[in-house]
Amino acid sequence: QVQLAQSGAEVKKPGASVKVSCKASGYTFTGYYMHWVRQAPGQGLEWMGWINPNSGGTNYAQKFQGRVTMTRDTSISTAYMELRRLRSDDTAVYYCAREPIAVAGPFDPWGQGTLVTVSS
Amino acid sequence: EIVLTQSPGTLSLSPGERATLSCRASQSVSSSYLAWYQQKPGQAPRLLIYGASSRATGIPDRFSGSGSGTDFTLTISRLEPEDFAVYYCQRYGSSPYTFGQGTKLEIK
Numbered sequence: 141q142v143q144l145a146q147s148g149a150e151v152k153k154p155g156a157s158v159k160v161s162c163k164a165s166g167y168t169f170t171g172y173y174m175h176w177v178r179q180a181p182g183q184g185l186e187w188m189g190w191i192n193p194n195s196g197g198t199n200y201a202q203k204f205q206g207r208v209t210m211t212r213d214t215s216i217s218t219a220y221m222e223l224r225r226l227r228s229d230d231t232a233v234y235y236c237a238r239e240p241i242a243v244a245g246p247f248d249p250w251g252q253g254t255l256v257t258v259s260s
Numbered sequence: 261e262i263v264l265t266q267s268p269g270t271l272s273l274s275p276g277e278r279a280t281l282s283c284r285a286s287q288s289v290s291s292s293y294l295a296w297y298q299q300k301p302g303q304a305p306r307l308l309i310y311g312a313s314s315r316a317t318g319i320p321d322r323f324s325g326s327g328s329g330t331d332f333t334l335t336i337s338r339l340e341p342e343d344f345a346v347y348y349c350q351r352y353g354s355s356p357y358t359f360g361q362g363t364k365l366e367i368k
Contacts (some may be wrong), residue, residue, distance in 0.1 A: 175357070185297075185305065185348055185359040199355050235304055244353030246295035250304035250314065 142166040144236050144251035151257045152226050159222040160254045162236035169217040170194040175247060176210065176221045180232040188234075191219055192241060226258045234238040262287050262351050266360035272368040279336040281363045283349035288329045293353035296325055296334045299362075300345045308347075309334060339366075 141223060147161040176188040189200035191210040198210050204223070212219045219236060234254045237247035263286040273279055283294070292312035297305035307316040309325035312332055322337040334345055344367050349360040 177359075183352075184361045187357040187359065190355075201356055202290050237305075239352065244293055246307050246310040246316075246350065247297075247305075247312075248307040250306075253304050 142249055143179075144234060144238065144249060146234075146251040146254045149255040149257070151259065154192055154227055154228050154260055156258075157222060157224045158226060158256050159220055160234050160236075160256070162219045162221075164217045164219070164238070164249050167238075169212075170214060171242070174210070174212070174219040175237045175239060176208075176249075177235045177237060178232040179228070179235070179252070179253075183232075186232075188221070190239070193219060194241065197227055223256075227258075228258050230256065231258045232256060261356050262289065263356055264349050264351060264358055264360035266347075266349060266363045269361075270364045270365060270366060272366050273339055274368045275339050275341055277339050279334075279339055279343070279365055281334040281336075283327075283332040283334070283360050283363070285332070285351065287328040289332075289351050290353070292305055292328055293351060294327070294332050295350045295352055296327075297348045297350065298343075298345050299348065305348065336365075339365075 143165045145163045166232050170193045175190045177257040178186050191198045193212045209222045235250050237250040265284045267282045294312045296309040299305045313325045324335045326333050346362045346364050347361050351358050
């Protein structure tokens with residue numbers, strides 16, 4: 141079945157970087173955008189951007205431009221999200237989720253989430 | 261950017277009752293690219309409804325979606341204990357993808 145398996149929790153200091161991975165299985169990795177969405181504690185969902193695993197093209201939310209980089213390794217069906225210059229308000233659960241490339245579709249499924257804690 | 265506003269913020273109902281959740285968009289959502297997700301504590305969101313009214317695979321038929329343009333509704337016909345959760349609407353298909361702020365459905 142389709143699954144997105146994310147890397148484990150991270151604790152980082154302010155100013156550091158974090159790189160979260162999302163390994164896809166059960167479908168053709170290059171046929172779906174991989175989106176990244178985050179959720180701060182007790183808050184709602186915030187879209188960060190997507191990567192097209194086929195072309196490597198990216199589209200970032202304006203809020204994160206200059207601080208986020210999304211990449212992929214098609215040989216192992218894995219997408220990555222790196223966030224730099226971390227601040228305390230970047231503390232959140234980070235999710236990956238796929239969307240079909242050929243036709244617009246909802247996010248389904250989602251990864252299990254990766255908690256990133258930014259604290260000095 | 262299309263802003264999605266969900267109401268109410270919290271809805272208190274009892275099992276067996278009918279729940280009606282609203283999602284209003286600041287501009288028309290093209291081709292009904294509107295989805296609903298359910299999120300339980302400690303879990304990732306789960307897709308319920310896409311295309312405003314199509315149920316995702318495995319979603320019980322007590323969940324239904326309706327609406328077009330700027331006004332959308334998620335209805336749960338008879339609440340089961342496992343339905344108490346937070347629900348988000350989302351506009352998809354083009355950037356920026358946006359979510360509503362969520363409606364918490366709690367047991368009365």
